[in-house]
Amino acid sequence: MKPTWLHALMRLDCGPIASSDKLAQEVGTSQQTASRWLFLLRKEGMIQKDRDYRITQNGATYLSQLKKNHPAALSGRVFSGVGEGKYYLSKPGYQDQFSGLLGFEPYPGTLNLRIKEPQSMQASRRLRQNPGLRLDGFKEKERTFGPARCYPCRIRANKKTANGAIIVPERTHYPEDVVELLSPVFLRKALGVKDKDALRLELI
């Protein structure tokens, strides 16, 4: 399974590169082939050369369409967590970032969803590969609070809809069958859901 020009483009998407030879080594092909790819990619307007070779807006757009990584939807059932979310949301270090990032002040508590369907599992896995909106980490005295990622979504249940966001801690390897939700409103009340009720998330 040889590397292809798409590998080269994806490499360029991660950062500029100095020469065809360097690219060749990194993707595992010959200098000549790398040179040809760079030429063709340039002809297509996917990359440009100034000092180094770098991806253009065009190329980046092409890739992001290919990745189409955002799953469209994802569903699961409500369950009661240990109330950790509430604790984290109370930290000013995080709080200060929400408005700017999500456009709302979250209700001080998260709603937990457990996923069962394989399709949604896959969606959850794919979701975590996206950068999403980054919530920076911070330090507070002795304790370190890591960065997290947010994915805005629409939350539906009982023919009602609320806005919100999935929040995923960046470092800790949270189980992939669990999804934690933020929202400006108290979701259990706004949607009229209780434990074991089904929710549907539409990513935006």
Add this chain to the structure above:
Amino acid sequence: MKPTWLHALMRLDCGPIASSDKLAQEVGTSQQTASRWLFLLRKEGMIQKDRDYRITQNGATYLSQLKKNHPAALSGRVFSGVGEGKYYLSKPGYQDQFSGLLGFEPYPGTLNLRIKEPQSMQASRRLRQNPGLRLDGFKEKERTFGPARCYPCRIRANKKTANGAIIVPERTHYPEDVVELLSPVFLRKALGVKDKDALRLELI
């Protein structure tokens, strides 16, 4: 710029697909070629077929590594450096940070790895784009010691495993085919390795 098998894999990453013909239409190639790709991808363990064709964990990992994230693994061979690592590790300005950051006191010396395989080169390159764990820089009399980044990993050789971390100076553009390792133990002894022996790193 024809589509390649990678396009097919990326399409599969977005969701399962029913037949070679469907795939062919979606990525823009012939049914025969799609069929061949599906066969090859299955042989590589990147996809599986139950009812539909769908990507495997393996394939998803391959893609996510290509896209941006932490490389899962990286391998190279031990070589003897100039012993600079030892000097840096002896500085209290760094020493004081290790426990908090990595959860161990490093053995006073680093193990150097030289990377050859293109795949690992790519992994190394990608690794450096991640923030990792930041080791702050400091000043000592006249000399300035820059910040560095640490990437915790498991280190394997000879069926033995040790914990450790890759350490990368932040400013100096260290060659990307060299990786420097910290560990609470003396790795050469703990793993029974000497110059030119192969090591495998699993990032965590």
Add this chain to the structure above:
DNA sequence: ATTACTATGTTTCGAGTAA
């Protein structure tokens, strides 16, 4: 140092078609 040409060998493609 880097790029990219030519020439040659190798791989991949896809129409036709069988299973």
Add this chain to the structure above:
DNA sequence: TTTACTCGAAACATAGTAA
């Protein structure tokens, strides 16, 4: 219906090398 074979044609990769 779908998958996958054959085989001539087309595309591609790479060594050598010039610029």
